[in-house]
Amino acid sequence: MPVSQSSSKLIYQVLKDAGVRIVSALPETWLVHVIRMAEDDDEMTLVRLAKEEEGVGISAGAHFAGVKSAMLMQNHGFLASVNGIVSCAQLYRIPLLMLITHRGEFGERDPWQTEGGGVTVPVLDALRIPHTRLESPDHVARRIQQAQTLAYSASRPVALLLCRDLMWEEA
Amino acid sequence: MKRREALEAVYPKLENCAVVTIMGAVAAELQSIGHRPNFFYLQHAMGLASSLGLGIALSRPELRVIVFDGDGSVLMNLGGLTTLARYRPRNLVHVVFDNESLLSVGGFPTATSTGTDLAGIAEAAGIPYTATVSDIDDFTRTFDHVLQSNDLATIVAKVEAVGPSGYVTDLSLLENRYQFARYLQSVQQKRG
Numbered sequence: 303m304p305v306s307q308s309s310s311k312l313i314y315q316v317l318k319d320a321g322v323r324i325v326s327a328l329p330e331t332w333l334v335h336v337i338r339m340a341e342d343d344d345e346m347t348l349v350r351l352a353k354e355e356e357g358v359g360i361s362a363g364a365h366f367a368g369v370k371s372a373m374l375m376q377n378h379g380f381l382a383s384v385n386g387i388v389s390c391a392q393l394y395r396i397p398l399l400m401l402i403t404h405r406g407e408f409g410e411r412d413p414w415q416t417e418g419g420g421v422t423v424p425v426l427d428a429l430r431i432p433h434t435r436l437e438s439p440d441h442v443a444r445r446i447q448q449a450q451t452l453a454y455s456a457s458r459p460v461a462l463l464l465c466r467d468l469m470w471e472e473a
Numbered sequence: 474m475k476r477r478e479a480l481e482a483v484y485p486k487l488e489n490c491a492v493v494t495i496m497g498a499v500a501a502e503l504q505s506i507g508h509r510p511n512f513f514y515l516q517h518a519m520g521l522a523s524s525l526g527l528g529i530a531l532s533r534p535e536l537r538v539i540v541f542d543g544d545g546s547v548l549m550n551l552g553g554l555t556t557l558a559r560y561r562p563r564n565l566v567h568v569v570f571d572n573e574s575l576l577s578v579g580g581f582p583t584a585t586s587t588g589t590d591l592a593g594i595a596e597a598a599g600i601p602y603t604a605t606v607s608d609i610d611d612f613t614r615t616f617d618h619v620l621q622s623n624d625l626a627t628i629v630a631k632v633e634a635v636g637p638s639g640y641v642t643d644l645s646l647l648e649n650r651y652q653f654a655r656y657l658q659s660v661q662q663k664r665g
Binding site for chain 1: 521524530533555
C-alpha cells in the first residue's frame with residue numbers, strides 16, 4: 303500500500319510533540335500508519351470510533367478534563383461530523399484539532415471519493431473553520447503546531463487537510 | 474416514575490462526580506434541583522453526551538463520570554454504545570431516561586415507544602452491566618449498585634413523558650462550560 307510511511311511518522315511525531323494524548327479515529331486508507339502508531343504507543347490513547355462525530359464529543363470531554371486531543375478522519379467523516387462540530391465544538395468553544403485526509407482531489411481513482419473532495423473546503427469555509435493544506439513533509443511540523451496554537455487561542459475548531467502529495471507515494 | 478424524582482433521588486450522590494447531561498428536560502430539571510460546578514449540560518449536539526463523558530472518563534480515570542442521557546439522544550448515536558463498550562471505562566455510569574418521546578420538540582414518539590429496547594441494545598453492544606428500571610426504588614438501588622461495582626453500566630430508566638414548562642435557564646452555556654472545565658482542573662490540582 304503506497305501510503306507514505308515517512309509522512310505518517312512525521313505527522314504522528316508532531317502530534318506527540320504537541321502534547322496530544324488522545325487521538326480519536328475512524329480507519330481510512332491514508333491514515334492506516336498514523337492510526338497504527340497511535341495504537342502501538344503506550345503514552346497515547348487511541349479511540350476507534352463507530353462514526354466520526356463521536357470524536358467531537360470525546361475531544362470536548364478530554365479538553366474539559368485537561369487533556370490535548372486530535373481527530374483523525376477522512377473528509378467524508380468530517381462531513382458526517384458537521385452537527386457535532388457546530389453544536390458542540392463551536393457552541394462550547396472547544397479547541398478542536400482536526401486532521402482530515404482530503405480525498406477526491408486531482409489524482410483520485412476511487413469514484414466514490416470524488417463528490418466529497420469537491421465540497422470539503424466550501425463546507426469548512428461555510429463553518430468558518432480555519433484550514434490549511436499539508437502537501438509536503440516541509441509543511442507538517444509548522445502547520446500542525448500553528449493550527450493547534452490557533453485552536454487554543456481562538457477556542458475554536460481548526461482543520462488540517464492531509465493531501466495526496468503528502469500521503470500517497472504512487473506515481 | 475418521573476425523571477425529576479429520579480434525579481432528586483440520586484442528587485446527593487453526584488457531589489464528587491463529573492456529571493454530563495443532555496439538553497432539554499434533563500438539563501432544566503437538574504438545574505432546578507440545584508446547579509453545581511461539576512455539572513455540564515450539553516445543550517445541543519444530540520447523541521454526544523455519552524461520547525463527551527467517555528472523553529472525560531478516559532482522560533481522568535480517577536474521576537467518576539455520570540452521564541444522564543435520553544432515548545432520543547441515544548437513538549441518534551447508537552454506535553456510541555459500541556465505542557463505550559469497546560473502551561469500557563470503569564469510572565462511567567450511563568443513565569438513559571427513556572420517556573419514549575422527543576418531549577422538548579412536541580412529544581413525538583421515539584422507537585422505544587414501539588418496542589425498541591435500549592438496554593438490550595446496550596447489552597448487545599457489549600456494555601458489561603445493563604438494566605431497565607421503572608420505579609424509583611429500583612432506580613436508586615440499581616444506581617447504588619453500579620456505583621459500588623466500579624464498572625461501566627447503562628441503566629435505562631423508564632420515565633413519564635412530562636417535563637418542566639420551559640428549557641432555557643439563566644445559566645449561560647459558556648459560563649457552564651468554563652465553570653465545569655475549571656472544576657475538573659481544580660480537582661486534578663488538589664489530588665495532584
